[in-house]
Amino acid sequence: MGAVDATDQDMEPYNAARKSYAWFKKVGIHVLQRMVLNAKVLYSVTNKRKVDMKDFTLQLCDEILAKHLSDYTAMRDQHKNAKRQKLSEPSTSRLAGHDLVRSEQNTRRRCWVCYNIEKKRSIFTYKCCIGCKNRIPLCSLDHFTYYHDNL
Ligand SMILES: [Zn+2]
Ligand SMILES: [Zn+2]
Structure with missing residues (x-):
């Protein structure tokens, strides 16, 4: 299997192109996803470890938001704590x-x-x-x- 097949397969579960957006949005999203995928491949190669596309994307969003949105870290921690409390409360x-x-x-x-x-x-x-x-x-x-x- 060629490298191109492998990377396309990597993107497939989260492929926004399957959703019913207008074609130009699909193109935009595809370019973004491709950039994320490229970053992931570089990250995997430099760190010599395989990463999950979803985990990588989430981590990337997290770090970009933390860097550029001033209240983000506080908001995120609040959300996480609320979620954790919910999980441990009922049972x-x-x-x-x-x-x-x-x-x-x-x-x-x-x-x-x-x-x-x-x-x-x-x-x-x-x-x-x-x-x-x-x-x-x-x-x-x-x-x-x-x-x-x-x-
Ligand atoms: Zn699941
Ligand atoms: Zn269990």
């Missing part, structure tokens, strides 16, 4: 021992919620719940919460 005992962690195995697995609930086949993650049987793979705090609240 602390049931969630004892459960936590979203990066799996020690260096393989990505399909997020359980993305795959079974949202029917997205292409979302892979290193993250999983340390407390669940088989260390259920879950891609985000939202899906961690969803999984433990609904199942």
